[in-house]
Amino acid sequence: MALDKATVARIATLARIKVPEADQERLAADLSTIVTWIEQLSEVDTTGVEPMTSVAEMTLFMREDKVTDGNRRDDILANATSPARGAFFTVPKVVE
């Protein structure tokens, strides 16, 4: 299926990637080529086939329920590029 400009704009918003209007046409063409190509899967009869959710045939193991890590505030904040205020990450104001 061909993707139009409006669809590109919608998924760009969902993905939180700014796509300038001038680029939407080109991107729509690019993505349409890929989507059309992946659509060949519709030829495959998958009636009654379980979708694979894990390639490893094993049961997830349980870990002992105890704290093994923590108290690493400075490590966690060390890479903050925002003007960290004290012990917090900062973002643009979200409450009016």
Added chain:
Amino acid sequence: MGVFTDLTLSDARDGLRKRDFSARELTEAHIAAVEAIRPLNAFIVETPEQALAAAASADVRLGRGEGLPLDGLPLAIKDLFCTKGVQTTAASRILKGFKPPYESTVTENLLNAGAVMLGKTNLDEFAMGSSNMTSAFGPVENPWRRAGDNRPLVPGGSSGGSAAAVAAYAALAATATDTGGSIRQPAGFCGIVGLKPTYGRCSRWGIVAFASSLDQAGPMTRTVRDSAIMLGVMAGHDPKDSTSAPLAVPDFEAALTGDIRGLRIGIPREYRVDGMPAEIEALWKQGIDWLEQAGAKAVEISLPMTKYALPTYYIIAPAEASSNLARYDGVRFGLRVPGATLDEMYENTRAEGFGEEVKRRVLIGTYVLSAGYYDAYYIKAQQVRTLIAKDFAKAFAEVDCILTPTAPSAAFAIGEKADDPLAMYLNDVFTVPVNLAGLPGISVPAGLSSDGLPLGLQVIGKAFDEETMFRVAGVVEQAAQFTHRAQGSRP
């Protein structure tokens, strides 16, 4: 003594234990080699001081006769593994300057075994690519050139920097990761050995995630024995990765007996793809002959879902990537580009931080997961993935290993195929099915193309049976006697 950088990992290990030379001498020679190959752009960060410090500690232990399994051996680390205090970028602008406060499990296993880290190697951005051309730090050059043609070639991808470093004799081995062929295809293009283990064999903890159900770490080396040594240290259960298998790690090196008598080798009919060069077909035939001469039996098998593996992969991998890459939002680490609102900050940061191919894949992933399309694309792909895995399960009821070419072409020139994502995706036609089925695969250099470039053969094993796969790969290596060297490997 010859040149230190010419040693294999296993010879260097044995030489260090015998004290024929010191870890310091070995490391200094490799640091010089890393500097000498700078024009290839294989490394994003070099860590010579750290390397010398690690070599000094190794020498102390080795002097006491208490050497660890990889003591004093200089390695390159793909810049997708988080390394404590050393910049880790995934070759993306969005992570420039990021210094992890922790170490990935795989690199920690290597460092605990005494390995010496030379630096972090270049890759396709977030490991998305087959040419290393999508790196925010510029492309990597393959140390090989076509005969009589000086145009720079791609090393393959995504682990292009690791492949180039090993092929150019600047590291004894390197770590890499493989989501759809990112270890095996560059190993094929650079004339070295590249191994993707069974899904779950190595911990993914601390590796920058691309597609979590497909990603696996593995080694790039110059010999099959070196690959076995590296995997033995990298692998193992890790409580921090719930998908890492709670299985003991076998002695992979001991599996290299050279005896493959009676083994059944599957030759998949569907891997004769249109447009594959005759010389690759011929090399494949040669590989079959080698294995038969060594006492194995070739059996034709059918993997009927092969043609659907790439489209399946290009739904599942981008879907997982779109979710994994949601964490790059400019809030806690990495790049932040200001915006008037929080959403605008996210959108600006991600627009500027991600390159074209990453954006393309995140958008495709978002699309196939979005309301109204989820069943038609994503669930459908997961169903076909089940069928692909069943194909292999059926084949492995009859055979012990499968032999295929690694890639449908030799290395191409930098810039070729750049405008056509689909042509680029086709590089991984023989490697992607292995990831979808979670199986181990290894690429072994087996011959040269008519224009003088390396070509690889891939051995695919049963899940968690890397040992048989190594045994067969060792026989291919022995028969091929691939002693050619890249022109750029003696800078």
